[in-house]
Amino acid sequence: MIKRDDDEDDRITSSLAGLAVILLLAVIALALMKRIGTANDVQDCVMSGRTNCALIDPSQLPR
Numbered sequence: 498m499i500k501r502d503d504d505e506d507d508r509i510t511s512s513l514a515g516l517a518v519i520l521l522l523a524v525i526a527l528a529l530m531k532r533i534g535t536a537n538d539v540q541d542c543v544m545s546g547r548t549n550c551a552l553i554d555p556s557q558l559p560r
Contacts (some may be wrong), residue, residue, distance in 0.1 A: 535552070542550035
């Protein structure tokens with residue numbers, strides 16, 4: 498009976514570790530999607546012939 502409890506504990510630990518890995522991969526994927534989207538916006542700007550395609554940081558604008 499003790500063997501069965503150990504197997505169940507190992508299964509729960511493995512499941513939680515798998516869930517943590519999946520969540521980590523999802524966060525990394527979202528960060529990459531944001532970076533790729535920003536790069537895509539800059540490329541679209543350059544391809545349209547504009548010369549000033551730098552990203553504007555709203556916190557640096559004068560008020």
